[in-house]
Amino acid sequence: MHLEKGKISNFQLSVLIIGFIFGASVIIAPGQGAGHDAWIAIALGLIEGLLIAWIFTALARHFKGKTLVEINSLVYGKFLGNFISILFIWYLFHLGALVLNNYSRFLKLELYPATPKILTLILIMLVCASSVRRGIEVLARCSLILVTLTVFVVIFDTLLVAPHMYLHNLLPVLEVPIGKLLWNSHATATFPFGDAVAFLMVLAFVNKPEKSRSAVFKGIVIAGLVLIIVAVRNAAVLGQMAAIYTYPSYITARVIDVGDVLTRVEVLVAVDLITMGFFKISVAYYGTVLGLAQVFNLRSYRPIILPIGILMVILALTNVSNTAEMFDFANKGYPIYTIPFQIAIPLITLLLAKLRKLPQTGGEQA
Amino acid sequence: MSALVLIGFGAIALIQIPGLVRKQWWRELICFTVFWSLGLVLAVILSMGIKLPPLTTIINETITGILKI
């Protein structure tokens, strides 16, 4: 019995991953702590992120057509497996809530100072819910169009802002102390790249599982390159202010001014944020409801979509008490907090599976 | 505010429960009810203006506290 009928192609998987990684990272500039060396931090983080991806894709390839929950119950047995699955599902749930939170904060600060956060949260959540209800296939299809648009917008922004770029702002290279650099690169590895571990709930529905790893890598690398471009752009345009602004990309878009006509286009960035966030939230959301449905072995994940959505909104509303804490968590706590979910669980599961020669019956039947 | 919350939750229940009952998906129904009521409780608490503990902050503080970052 499968809860998800749909199948997605590897190409769609890559695109979906790109959208997922753009998710919040277009708002919270990754590696901002490294100042004008952010792009180096991202580049290093990209490599580490690829390692993380290597682990979980290895796991997914080992059990073709199985989501992490099914894998866990195979490897650890029903009880322990479900327990670990619940942990992982919590991570997904929390991830969704965090992204939601970022969004509501961004919107409140930049566009809707007077609108209560709860409203924007609920609306975004509703849109995500209706897409999650339609299944992963529909998400993947949307991703192709929206991600293409986003990439175009990023390129467009970069070209328009080119006259305001001063590449010497990037000098001297590698000014930050190495420890700080490594920390920031690890931070970028866990957010946004490492978050792709959420796709352990999705990789089961790829039509050619043997190719899925290269697809995941493609997605991560492309997204990483775009992020590097964005980081370079922001540093080159904003100079040292890039490390000070809360949302550098947004401010960079504000700098655009072509002959007093093609100006004030920052809203394009804002729309990007909304759409890409939609993907990150939706994938986390999807993973959560699907995982729960599998843990409690329901016949469909549809009934619990709305309740979980509500809980996510509530967590997003209450999980941090102010923006400073949000960024503090993003810079300090998150890189540690995610290690168990992004690295430990997949790695240990994989090793155990290898040791116990699982799956005997071969997890081929998708 | 609480009235709105109740309306919203009532609407969700109205959307979901009849179908589940018709299909006799009791397990799903239980699952739904659990999450739904959990959400309801929390929402009512919030709407009454009581602050819930900020989970992420707690996580952050524990981690940073342990690792002395």
Place this chain on the structure above:
Amino acid sequence: MKRKHRLTIYLFILLVIIPVFISGCWDSIELNKLSIISGLGWDIDADTGQVTLTFQSIIPNEIKGAAGSNGSGGQRRGDPLHTIQLDSSTGSSAYDALNRYSQHSSRRTFYQHTQVYVFGHSAAQQGIYPFLDSISRNPINRPNVLMAVAEKNASDTLSVEDGMENIQAIGMAAEIKLSAEYSKYPSITFLEFANRLISKTTAPLAPMIGIIEQTAPKGDRVKKARINGTAVFNGDRMIGQLNEDESRGLLWAINKIKKGFLVIPGANLEIVSAKSIIVPELQGDKIMITIAIDEESNLLEYDGHREISSALLQDLEKDQAQEIESQVMAAVEKSRALNADVFGFGEAVHRRYKKEWPDLKARWEEIYPNIEVVVKVKTHVNEIGEIKKTMIKD
């Protein structure tokens, strides 16, 4: 079943939107309930330390009249001061003043179209950081708003009418941009100012705007705003200013020369293109800065009586080089006197010697005045214009 679900989802969305209807959409505001601020002025009363903000806001009705779209107010066409409204409010801090103003103004103030921030002279000398912080912490600020320092105080600088534009601040912004275009004074946006402020060593700049009086054709005296210098800051405090030549020298050094005119004894040249780079050299403990300038120009006017020849042009090139060098050196001297690193020598050193930088940075105050500066100028005259000989020869 599924179909029914989708419908119910829509129903649910509706259910969420209804409260929005009921409580009215919080952030929606009709344009005719906004007062659009075009210019912000910032003064500090020297003795009481009270902050005075001057708001120059646009009155669209009058623009309508000026544009003559339909009847109303058409008779006042081209009478600028009716198209803007000046108002000011005083408070203990920037935000205090802002809030006071928005309380007693009839419309919600809207800052995102502010063209220029004008700082009164005394305010600039007392330090403008409070203003910068309050304005940049708030999304009403845009990074490419122009900064300007008033020769006296901001309020009457903003009240001077502009002959051409019916929004005075737009005119002022255009004037600043144009002066930068013709390489007379730098135009500094908020972003550039902030970046210079962040780097401890580089000194922030801003064009200075003075008020001159002219006799209008009808004979009555009219006031005009004119840029007449470059304010030099140390941190957020204004400590002095550069005059026209020094400003030009500064622009030469920091590669901000676009086009413009160069007057040398007996000739007048039009700058076609100019490039310059600052190359720091760290020898032991002393820093040597080389400013290499490469300039091309056309001959506009030659008052001498020599035959136009390449020999003459080479002489002209020499004179140009001297002129440019003297301008740059003048700026350097002034900046040494003020001990303000207007050229960003510090950053140049920083980019090249990142290891030595930290302790240099610490002692930059005493290092800067005795940095050795060498100016290398290469000039070239391309065109000689429509006449290729001089009419009066000797």
Place this chain on the structure above:
Amino acid sequence: MAAGQFSSAVSLSKNLEENLRILREALGSSNDVIIRDMKISSDSNVDTAVIYIDGLVDRGLLNHDILRPLMFNLQLIKDNLSHNHTSLIDYIKSSVLTVGQITVVQDIDIVISKVLTGHIAILAEGVTRALLIDAKGWETRRIEEPKNELSVRGSKESFTETLRTNTALLRRRIRDPRLTFESLQIGERSKTDVSIAYVKGITPESLIEEINQRLQRIDTDSILDVSYIEQFIEDSPSSLFPTVGSSERPDVVAARILEGRAAILLDGSPVALVVPFLFIEGFQNPDDYYARPFFATLIRWVRLLGYLLSIYLPGIFVSLKTFHPELFPTQLLISVAAAREGLPLPVVLEALLMLLLFEILREAGLRMPRSLGQAVSIVGALVIGQAAVSAGLVGAPMVIVIATTAIASFLVIPYAETGTLYRFIMTIAGGLLGLLGIALVSIEILSHLASLRSLGVAYLSPVTPLNIRGLRDTFIRAPLWAMDNRPASLDSPDTRRQSPGQMPRPPKTSFRQGDNQ
């Protein structure tokens, strides 16, 4: 054959009177039912009856090729047939009647239903079989120019109400023996002829089966127009987007069939349904293929842009004005604000009002007699536009925006209704939540579109799920010699449409004498 209320399969009896009685009570006593009884054969002693419905049959054929031979020629036949009536019937069929299509039936229900569709039935005493002569011949509209789908260079033929004519129009364009018309009758009372047109080997079998199933599922008493069928078979009736295509142009339908689709023709409606219908088809127009590729591509982009404008423009304008005035360039903002001064209504209501007004005008102009339509548009344009602005009720920019939207909404006819609805939705969303609202609604619409299917084919293909080959006929209209394959999203059994590399090139050697001197 849906027998309707005569479900008891009564076969003809030997007794002519009996048969005629049954027929009379079945067909009722309506005066267009003609039962002409006569005596035939050489010694004219065989009671025979000719049953037909006046107006449905071709009079000339009846008189000259049926009645005359029966009553006259048969007399001349001297050699006296054995009074075996059965052989008589065969004899009549084989060598008396000079008409084309004759069928012999025994079931009286078939007789009835055939007579009702314009056949002539011949019954004879003592014979349990009836002759059915296809003599359909009634007043029909002749083939005229297409009224709605105009084309500059394309053919000027359009479908008519007669099924035969329409099938003939298709057959004339596709002279392929594998072009098939599967026919069936739908509607208990209307008994409408439906035929599914497709080319064997190009259209996938599964599609045909699916269509057949869906058509058979229909159990209604009358199908008066092809749109009835559309509403019965479409995939997602709750969607605002059409998932079944339709066209009145034979050339378009033929092209679609050759791409691997199937057409559904209905007797009595001059429009053919084409399934499966993909979103992109709404932006394709016959002239695209008759014009040169570059221009066609440009126009296609214009259509796309126009459609987006017609949906988004008012919403975005409203949201910019009410939520994000900082996004206008300063000068523009000043003039907009100037125009906005002293208007009574909030922008949202202003926009909605104008949109509503436009819809009213459009509807009026549509339904009104042509002569009045002019007047309405003039009144609308002048009074509403000009007066409202000068009276200071509506801002001039708003009028401009709405007018642009209105014009743009006519660029893509298939989605005009959808566009109208979404225009209102977007305007409300923009007025409530600004660009966030618009973005969210757009995402919702997109994911809805992505979830749609038309007879199993993803609605948004070939754009997503992506199919590079298919893109040759979406955002660009590749030259015909480059479109070697049929649209892959329709997975037709033989994908190849033509042999590749047919790009025309100048001849190697000049074939004209004059050139090489």
